[in-house]
Amino acid sequence: MKIILHAFLLSAFVSAAAAGPFEQLRGRLALPAAPEPALDARPASYLAGDDRYWITVTADDKYDRTTLLNAGLDIVEIRKDTVLGFIARSEMDQLAAKGFIVKSRQTIQNYAEKHLKDFPAADAAYHNFKETAETLRKLAADNPRETSLFSIGKTVEGRDIWCLRINPSEKGLEPSARPAAFFMGNHHGREHLSNEVALGLAAHLLARKDEPEIRNYLDTLDIYIAPMTNPDGAEYDIQTGKYRWHRKNTRINSDKTIGVDLNRNYDSLWCQAGASHSPSADTYCGPYAFSEPETRAVKEFIEARPNLKTLMSYHSYSSLLLYPWAGKDVPVENEKDRKVFEAMAKGMTAFTGYRAQQSSDLYTATGDTTDWAYAARGIFAFTTELEGTTFYPGAAMIDKAVARNVKAAVYLLGVTGDPYKLLN
Numbered sequence: 001m002k003i004i005l006h007a008f009l010l011s012a013f014v015s016a017a018a019a020g021p022f023e024q025l026r027g028r029l030a031l032p033a034a035p036e037p038a039l040d041a042r043p044a045s046y047l048a049g050d051d052r053y054w055i056t057v058t059a060d061d062k063y064d065r066t067t068l069l070n071a072g073l074d075i076v077e078i079r080k081d082t083v084l085g086f087i088a089r090s091e092m093d094q095l096a097a098k099g100f101i102v103k104s105r106q107t108i109q110n111y112a113e114k115h116l117k118d119f120p121a122a123d124a125a126y127h128n129f130k131e132t133a134e135t136l137r138k139l140a141a142d143n144p145r146e147t148s149l150f151s152i153g154k155t156v157e158g159r160d161i162w163c164l165r166i167n168p169s170e171k172g173l174e175p176s177a178r179p180a181a182f183f184m185g186n187h188h189g190r191e192h193l194s195n196e197v198a199l200g201l202a203a204h205l206l207a208r209k210d211e212p213e214i215r216n217y218l219d220t221l222d223i224y225i226a227p228m229t230n231p232d233g234a235e236y237d238i239q240t241g242k243y244r245w246h247r248k249n250t251r252i253n254s255d256k257t258i259g260v261d262l263n264r265n266y267d268s269l270w271c272q273a274g275a276s277h278s279p280s281a282d283t284y285c286g287p288y289a290f291s292e293p294e295t296r297a298v299k300e301f302i303e304a305r306p307n308l309k310t311l312m313s314y315h316s317y318s319s320l321l322l323y324p325w326a327g328k329d330v331p332v333e334n335e336k337d338r339k340v341f342e343a344m345a346k347g348m349t350a351f352t353g354y355r356a357q358q359s360s361d362l363y364t365a366t367g368d369t370t371d372w373a374y375a376a377r378g379i380f381a382f383t384t385e386l387e388g389t390t391f392y393p394g395a396a397m398i399d400k401a402v403a404r405n406v407k408a409a410v411y412l413l414g415v416t417g418d419p420y421k422l423l424n
């Protein structure tokens with residue numbers, strides 16, 4: 001009973017605080033803070049020691065947003081004159097000196113209390129690492145003619161990065177002359193929906209392997225699906241039974257903070273913009289490009305497959321489809337390639353309803369998967385930011401996101417055989 005009453009009071013307080021003016025008023029009148037429950041009774045006590053804040057900070061344009069990323073802000077939402085996201089305490093304290101106004105802030109513990117309706121227990125439909133591996137194994141076992149399953153490498157903690165190959169003629173690590181497509185999920189730990197979409201795509205293709213369109217792709221293409229690129233980060237995020245908003249991998253950094261941002265660790269203008277050299281930052285680029293076993297595994301996988309033509313990296317959230325450049329504030333210089341990117345983006349967003357744009361129109365961020373894959377290997381590489389308004393949108397979101405994105409992925413398969421035919 002006491003717990004229920006407490007939860008009720010807490011939620012009333014939190015929703016009032018979220019309204020903004022109440023919080024400001026309380027500050028101005030120096031009202032006593034709401035009584036703090038004992039630490040071990042707080043629903044977010046599992047986050048003790050996490051010094052991040054969830055902040056709203058002024059940002060007028062993409063240049064401001066890039067500067068904020070450089071300053072260590074993990075931009076999660078973009079609004080007209082502001083952005084919202086996580087930042088470590090020490091980095092937040094330096095924003096004013098850089099000319100930014102923090103309009104509101106709350107500790108990650110308070111932020112978590114407000115969002116605790118999203119318990120992993122209520123999200124059992126999502127697949128953790130073990131369930132993801134089991135699902136892939138079952139898909140492979142049920143479709144032995146069409147598939148093979150292998151690991152593209154190990155993570156910091158020694159987990160496998162599993163990859164399902166759909167190709168009836170070549171299996172495992174065998175090379176293929178067929179045009180290839182590579183779908184990846186979960187570069188960022190907390191973006192569990194991206195794992196579901198990649199898994200859903202694998203299940204969809206295999207369930208419809210006898211439909212003429214899908215059969216045609218299975219018989220002419222080499223399709224790879226690696227749903228969980230950062231299994232350590234995904235597991236760490238749910239390890240306590242409650243979400244941690246963990247983005248990075250689980251590397252123990254030189255200053256004992258946890259994690260490198262894998263999507264800033266690729267070797268494309270590494271750590272020049274939109275990434276932080278500070279290990280505590282959520283956008284920490286790592287000590288050097290490809291310092292992490294996860295990104296090295298992806299690099300080696302891609303470099304060993306010159307037949308790769310297209311790549312999709314699923315992230316969440318914002319309902320966006322992004323294409324290079326991310327790390328340069330100019331369009332792709334090769335006009336033919338740029339037109340192919342634009343045409344593919346248009347084709348895919350016709351199915352998802354997401355907004356298609358060049359990645360750096362949001363902000364400049366170097367060292368991501370897509371820039372590297374295109375710059376180093378000429379692959380038409382995209383980032384999808386899935387739908388939703390939170391990293392933890394609940395189980396009901398899975399089917400909707402899968403349905404939309406599977407259609408877009410099938411479209412991508414349709415142009416993987418010859419991307420330049422889109423120019424005709």
Ligand SMILES: [Zn+2]
Pocket residue numbers: 187188191263315316
């Ligand atoms: Zn992401």
